[in-house]
Amino acid sequence: MNRALEGKTVALIGAGNMGLAMLEGWAAEGLAGDRVVVVDPNPSERLQALCAAKGYLLGDGAAVGGARDAVILAIKPQMLEAGTSAAAPFVGPQSVVVSILAGKRIADIAARLPAAKAIVRAMPNTPAAIGRGVTGAFASPETSEAQRALSHALLAAAGQVEWVENEPLIDAVTAVSGSGPAYVFYLVECLAAAGVEAGLPADLAARLARATIEGSGELLHRQADVAAETLRQRVTSPGGTTAAALSVLMAEEGLAPLMSRAVAAAKKRAGELSG
Known part of the structure; x- marks a missing residue:
């Protein structure tokens, strides 16, 4: 297991194609048990089977809440309000929130999750579904090196990760690798x-x-x-x-x-x- 993942707790909000691809990558890395909680309103059979096999908690914030080291927002951009509401019970001052919502800025996430201090905005692409994607990422200034390493490890489960120096460059990442x-x-x-x-x-x-x-x-x-x-x-x-x-x-x-x-x-x- 990647050392950055050891002992860490993770909440995955949304487990569609991209979220499930990351979850399968974490499973391959050896991340198992109730350290991982998954929130998805319509869990697929594939997701339910993976959670059962690896011991992941599949529920909602009210049932399995509590701050996690990392909270991954893997929902569609139009689900921002519902997704951040679902994520809120898992976000604490020490959490890093990783968003893969296309077109949604760090400010958009921060406005809806005031407890979040460290936020990473990431743009993966569709080959992540087979572990061969590439993700561009930017971390807010409040993100510590340890939180950045944890975010990198979680994103790298779906492929290569490249960091950019400022948030507007995510638009260029979207244009080159995202699209x-x-x-x-x-x-x-x-x-x-x-x-x-x-x-x-x-x-x-x-x-x-x-x-x-x-x-x-x-x-x-x-x-x-x-x-x-x-x-x-x-x-x-x-x-x-x-x-x-x-x-x-x-x-x-x-x-x-x-x-x-x-x-x-x-x-x-x-x-x-x-x-």
């Missing part, structure tokens, strides 16, 4: 459609495009010490087919400026939602 999986999925769609235009049957083009992105992502993962630029260059023979395609993608009006505009649009919208 990023959709960009990759759309790339699969576009590559498959281009394959059909090139003469391939639609089902074959779809399989080729999907397998190519899957394999390339895994190569990036396994060769993490190699820059993406280097991997690209290794595939590209001078004067070959890849070079011909890249001459289009890397043109002045190619993929780079298009991606820049896309990320800028997502960042702008994230700021609007946060404000």
Whole structure:
């Protein structure tokens, strides 16, 4: 078990896809027993089975309340009021509150949980559901190093964690990695459609495009010490087919400026939602 988790108590508010993914990660880390309480109004069979197997308390603040070392808000943004109300019985002066509510600022959480001193705002992405996500996080100035380490350990159960220096940067994190999986999925769609235009049957083009992105992502993962630029260059023979395609993608009006505009649009919208 990660040393930051040893002896710690945790309350998880909301156990939908993201919350349940984190809970399963904590279970894999060895976190078990009544040190973990889960509050979810509609617990799935999968959640109930996990709680039964690991001894987690599944209930509400009135039944299993008491301040916890960490309180994780893993609810939908529109459930802010209900979620913070459910979290309140678990929040004390020594608690760190970790919010993964998209578009909700630390100030929004603090206004509804006045007992909370340390608050971490985090933005995970959907691959967290398989333990391969990446989360951007920012800690309020009141967060101690120990609380930050605990928050890191809890978030890392779903994948990589990267800390930013100021809260507004969470909007940029949202634009790059939070929304990023959709960009990759759309790339699969576009590559498959281009394959059909090139003469391939639609089902074959779809399989080729999907397998190519899957394999390339895994190569990036396994060769993490190699820059993406280097991997690209290794595939590209001078004067070959890849070079011909890249001459289009890397043109002045190619993929780079298009991606820049896309990320800028997502960042702008994230700021609007946060404000």
